[in-house]
Amino acid sequence: MKKFKFQLDTVLRYKTQVLDIRLAEHGTALANVRRQEGVLEQAVKHREACEEEYREMKEQGLTIADAMKYETGIEVLERTVQRETEKLRELRKIEEQRRAALVQAKQETQSLEKLREMKRGEYDSMVAKAEEKEIDDLVMARRSASLREAGEPG
Numbered sequence: 001m002k003k004f005k006f007q008l009d010t011v012l013r014y015k016t017q018v019l020d021i022r023l024a025e026h027g028t029a030l031a032n033v034r035r036q037e038g039v040l041e042q043a044v045k046h047r048e049a050c051e052e053e054y055r056e057m058k059e060q061g062l063t064i065a066d067a068m069k070y071e072t073g074i075e076v077l078e079r080t081v082q083r084e085t086e087k088l089r090e091l092r093k094i095e096e097q098r099r100a101a102l103v104q105a106k107q108e109t110q111s112l113e114k115l116r117e118m119k120r121g122e123y124d125s126m127v128a129k130a131e132e133k134e135i136d137d138l139v140m141a142r143r144s145a146s147l148r149e150a151g152e153p154g
Helices: 007-059 064-150
Strands: none
Touching: 007 064
8 A cells, every 4th residue: 555645745844834934923023022121121210210310309409400401301211211112012013913923824734734634544544444454355365275275165
């Protein structure tokens, strides 16, 4: 009997390659999100440190010009935080899209693998039946030969 060959093996290989690509893309997107979370955290800490320093300086007393410098600096830092927050939002949206593509690729690959397993089971069952028939035929042939040798009609 010929060796098992799944007709959709090339499609399965292609889908597996696509799955690997989607996995890498999602990993990259996730790394970008994590990196941006770190950037945002640093921006927030920097703004908070500047605000704390401003409060301390106000308690000690400072000139109007220095107060304006602090307020302007804090405004710039706040815009930076907002900009970094928006970048993070966009990166999370991309990560979500990549995850959805990964899930779809995984489902397609799994359904092909299940189909392959089913076809393999059918093939194995067919092989087992063919071997069983071959054994039965061999037993019948031997029985028939031994009966002929014994002189009995077969």
